[in-house]
Amino acid sequence: MNRPRIPRQSDIARLAGVSQATVSMVLNDRAGANRIPEATQKRIREAMAELGYVPNIAAQSLRGGRSGLIGVHTFERVFPTAPDDYYREFLNGIEEQAVAAGLDLVLFASTQKPDGTRSIYGSGSNRMRLADGAVILGFEKNDDEIRRLADEGFPFVFIGHREVEGVDVPFVTADYSSAMAPVVRMLADAEHRKVAYLAAPLRGFAQQERLEGFTAAAAPAQAGSAGAAGLAFEVDVREPAEVTAAWVRATLAGGATAIVVETYDLARALADALASAGLSAPADVSVIGLDSDPRSEGAFSHVRVPRRAMGRRAVELLLAVIDGSAPAPLTLPVHCDPPTHDTVGTPSLGTSIVATAAATASATPATTTTPAPAPAPAATIAAPATAAPPASATTAPTPAPSAV
Amino acid sequence: MNRPRIPRQSDIARLAGVSQATVSMVLNDRAGANRIPEATQKRIREAMAELGYVPNIAAQSLRGGRSGLIGVHTFERVFPTAPDDYYREFLNGIEEQAVAAGLDLVLFASTQKPDGTRSIYGSGSNRMRLADGAVILGFEKNDDEIRRLADEGFPFVFIGHREVEGVDVPFVTADYSSAMAPVVRMLADAEHRKVAYLAAPLRGFAQQERLEGFTAAAAPAQAGSAGAAGLAFEVDVREPAEVTAAWVRATLAGGATAIVVETYDLARALADALASAGLSAPADVSVIGLDSDPRSEGAFSHVRVPRRAMGRRAVELLLAVIDGSAPAPLTLPVHCDPPTHDTVGTPSLGTSIVATAAATASATPATTTTPAPAPAPAATIAAPATAAPPASATTAPTPAPSAV
DNA sequence: CTGAAAGCGCTTACAG
């Protein structure tokens, strides 16, 4: 069977009795600019329909420069084996926005090395340039590759706060600083007076910003300003393995009536710990998570990290970067939905096992006592030494996120 | 900041002191054919590395070369909103094999129309031609687009049995015909004598093949041949909404001690029906599903549709189609893992609500009584009229799947 | 108002 040749512009031109260039003009609606008569245009369109013409994308993008392709690169596998993978919602958002922008997505799979990690330049060449730009995700540190990408002038945007020395890394992030106010308000409104802030040892940017936001939100209330009643909190840095039934009992015995959980792995550990202590939220203790993953989502009320919206905004930001219309510093915080009330109750409502310390105990709160206006620096909090900010944050101060 | 120009072959050529054509030869490993000396090749490769050369995919594919891109097209959205989407595992497999083959994946999102469906030619141009070939998924019927794709000679492979008149559609499918034998054996071994085969009204290829496979496996046993004891079954075609507690009671009252569920939506309906009837599997009735989706997976023992493996094999088959090394008829059945035993028990073990009809009732079984060797045609089964094969299967007989 | 021509970055015969 002889494969029928795919029609091209010159075939239409011949059929319509015009030049190939004229066909191109009509196709691209630049016909008006050149005032090609309606009759000619009609003839051309009829010829197109008759031959079933379809433009050759490769030729178009070779000529025009843009491929209409947005890359997606992760430093780990894109479709992890686990059914509850973290990337999923980001991809949903990226895809949504690609649809809206009429772009296609390239998932770079060819860059995977035998150990399962993915490298941009590992193969010796940057396949990524096949796309007009790329959204990059992943926890792995690959500062050298990022720097090289920036040096080449390749447009990219990170999902998640990323800093690489010498490079203005564009990124979208959850707006944790503003997301903490509703959390504090909800706890204060439920008349909690003392809260345990269960923090992760690894102090990434997200952890840092959550704690700063929480502190800033709690401080004015603490000072007795308008609105909610005072809320004291104590930062407790723990590995997930340390979050046991005993830890829960000790925490409640210390007078806390609510627990704020910084990360999703701690949230999972806490859910297990509560279960094995025979306690439940909000009956025995109120709990709010500041992050979540699919596995921890059902356990507690939590700040909803807007992963899908972040994916969408990342593509928007990328498109702005690609055509140079994005103003510095190219960081885009995305609003977080406030937590639900499911696992937050009033202390009196609970059948707390804590009888030794009153919920309203006037023990010196661990939080700042300075009546300074928000945002108060987190550094004044009596946190364990392990809660020190990450190296990058101490050497170079974290830049304030600002909208694009 | 002036963006450094992206290097092209002529830049490498200049740096290495050769012609651009020579660079192309070395790049494409056709250097051997032209016996370009190792020293020259080395110089060229070093220049490539130094400049960070990456081929321009558009130019390559315009010229007729390979882009190293495998397209993924779905007639519905790729990343559905529901957390339990059906495509997920297929994509996992596709991606796995892309990694293995060193290829990248293009997810066509630009083709989405306002109603959410996706069309290959809807935008007037076939973006898909950017890729070397494509894996296509989706339930929507778009025979015209498939035919056009085939006419253009574009390589593609379907996931799922697909037939389009006048086109040899390459596809991978679950090997249902062989998957049914373990199901029949498991039921017979557990000493079931009468089984209800709960079938879907929509008789797609998968449904068709399951029923044929089941019939073929049950027939020899029925004839008293070696191995399992006789197994009679009655096909009951139902909409999911019809699968109620009453339906379950009536089915058990009819003497069936086990239910085989053809599709995952019926499986979900049956799970609900059992619950509302206050029954459970395998205590009251044994149940095996012949398909599953993430939402029905936990409910019953089921034949595991090897979605990930199907994704992998689809890419393998596509690569064979692309370089013309795949022999007709290009259909590839993938082995299914046998079901677990979780919801299969012996009838005597159950506290069946059925007291009226003995489990070993000698009522005339609905199955074929012909002692013919397998595979027996499903047509001899006393199925309701609505269980007629689909139009395409009656006009053109279903071709026997055969390995590539 | 329309056409001839250049050129996007490649690959592949074809000459030397």
Place this chain on the structure above:
DNA sequence: CTGAAAGCGCTTACAG
């Protein structure tokens, strides 16, 4: 052993 040249199918100045 290597280079000059054609050409893939387009878009976009530039001439008429």
